[in-house]
Amino acid sequence: MKVITNRTYGSADVLKIEELETPAPKENEVLIRVHATSVNYGDLIARNFKAVTPREFNMPGFFWLMAKLAFGLQKPKITILGSQFAGEVEAIGTEVQKYQSGDQVFGYLGQNMGAYAEYISVPENAVMAKTPVNMSNEEAVILSYGPIMALSLLRKMNIQPGQKVLVNGASGSIGAAAVQIAKHYGAEVTGVCGTPRMDFVHALGADHVIDYTQQDFTQGAEQYDLIFDVLGKSSFAKCKRVLKANGRLLYASFKLKQLIQMLWTSLFGNQKVICAMAPGSLDDLLAVKDLAVAGHLKAIIDKTFPMEQAAAAHAYVESGQKKGDVVITM
Ligand SMILES: NC(=O)c1ccc[n+]([C@@H]2O[C@H](COP(=O)([O-])OP(=O)(O)OC[C@H]3O[C@@H](n4cnc5c(N)ncnc54)[C@H](OP(=O)(O)O)[C@@H]3O)[C@@H](O)[C@H]2O)c1
Structure with a gap:
């Protein structure tokens, strides 16, 4: 499968296309053919964390240190970015009950990331739900970051x-x-x-x-x-x-x-x-889905870039011009 990797820290140009082995789902996992992912604040930070000073980091110094250890001091530990995904279930593990092949799904991988890939394998109880009928992958993928963060914080x-x-x-x-x-x-x-x-x-x-x-x-x-x-x-x-x-x-x-x-x-x-910190929970994702289905929340796509132009997608978001969200199609 094709993936977008970031083997070194740096500007958007560090993003490259590589071929990796397609993951096989474990018993409790769902193999998803990712059709859309996104560029969010966390992707930009993780791609260039070496250059992010504690002052620039929008959290207390202790969080910066924790992030430094999690992301890697000199080289990125997370070499496939992307915390948001939308796509189709390709195969399921033997114990999976909630999903079947062909289901359209979307979700949030959190700090572990990895959605800049043609395939991901995630536990069926991950922060994931079936995509609302008539919603495109590009729209669904956007629901799984800004809206769940906003809802999680505003609900309280x-x-x-x-x-x-x-x-x-x-x-x-x-x-x-x-x-x-x-x-x-x-x-x-x-x-x-x-x-x-x-x-x-x-x-x-x-x-x-x-x-x-x-x-x-x-x-x-x-x-x-x-x-x-x-x-x-x-x-x-x-x-x-x-x-x-x-x-x-x-x-x-x-x-x-x-x-x-x-x-x-x-x-x-x-x-x-x-x-307050938003955990990005399944409960929040489902509540966001309900709001979107009821027409109370719209996913707003600014631009869509194919995976080959992931660097351009990152550069565009970094330029500060975006209105709404930027999607990468895989
Ligand atoms: N607490 C949590 O759980 C949690 C979770 C995720 C993210 N975050 C935090 O959320 C932030 C990222 O949010 P986001 O993903 O929504 O970012 P984003 O999509 O990059 O949007 C940030 C917006 O802020 C606006 N802005 C810039 N300077 C401003 C100013 N001086 N006054 C008012 N608006 C200004 C920009 O709009 P203009 O171009 O119009 O200025 C931009 O559209 C990060 O600091 C991150 O740490 C917190």
């Missing part, structure tokens, strides 16, 4: 109809899903993004869009029940004045400082800082 926030929610980083994979999910919960949603992506965020359903190059949302007149900061670009000190008395500031990316603020605000004051 218990958003009520009429609440005001601001999403900082609304044009990205997680933010675009967060805007749609918060709207589904009945919130009045403000999306914050750069100038070229304002129409895109409006089209997602945001009631208001703030261009961060023109306006600092922390200086505005509006107050929010929830500020969801995907990239951790804001500070609690500045957000306090635009958070309601019981408002919450949710960080998907955070440092030690925000963790200390979370601890402090859990003990004192009514405004809370929350730093």
Whole structure:
């Protein structure tokens, strides 16, 4: 089978096509012919982790160290990227019950990655589900990252109809899903993004869009029940004045400082800082699938690249131009 490998750390050009042996499914595994995978934040980080400093890493230094050990110090340990997949079940192990050959499936492999391959073999109880009828592989593959991260984090926030929610980083994979999910919960949603992506965020359903190059949302007149900061670009000190008395500031990316603020605000004051990790669970994937089937969540494909152009796909995402997600077809 053909795979896209990254044998060394570096720019997008390190991605090469190689021939490897097709895996055979174990008793409890499903062999999937992957038709689509994607380029997400984790793929870019893992491809070039040697160059990522603790300062650039959007998590506390301890997490950077753990990631360094997991990804490899000098050379990548993970040589096939891709945490998202959509495709067709080609064969099943002798003990598999949930799936059969020909089933269309999509799912999330998490940090172990490996979906930049024509075939993957995964346990039947992995974070995987049957693809909704009439949904393409390209659409399904997108559901398995941004939407499950956004849903996992927002579910815990218990958003009520009429609440005001601001999403900082609304044009990205997680933010675009967060805007749609918060709207589904009945919130009045403000999306914050750069100038070229304002129409895109409006089209997602945001009631208001703030261009961060023109306006600092922390200086505005509006107050929010929830500020969801995907990239951790804001500070609690500045957000306090635009958070309601019981408002919450949710960080998907955070440092030690925000963790200390979370601890402090859990003990004192009514405004809370929350730093949260999304596990990317099967439960979240199934909930995302339900939302998509019900029409409350759309997968937004910006561009699709064939596997031979994986380097161009990575370079495009790194250029910061994407609106929605970038798919690689295998
Ligand atoms: N907590 C968790 O469990 C978890 C899980 C996965 C990922 N993450 C974190 O999520 C982040 C990646 O999110 P993603 O995959 O959605 O990234 P993404 O698709 O690359 O999107 C990031 C978006 O942020 C926008 N942006 C850049 N600078 C901004 C600023 N100053 N203010 C507001 N928006 C800005 C960019 O839009 P413009 O071009 O419009 O500026 C871009 O569309 C990473 O930091 C990662 O660590 C957390």
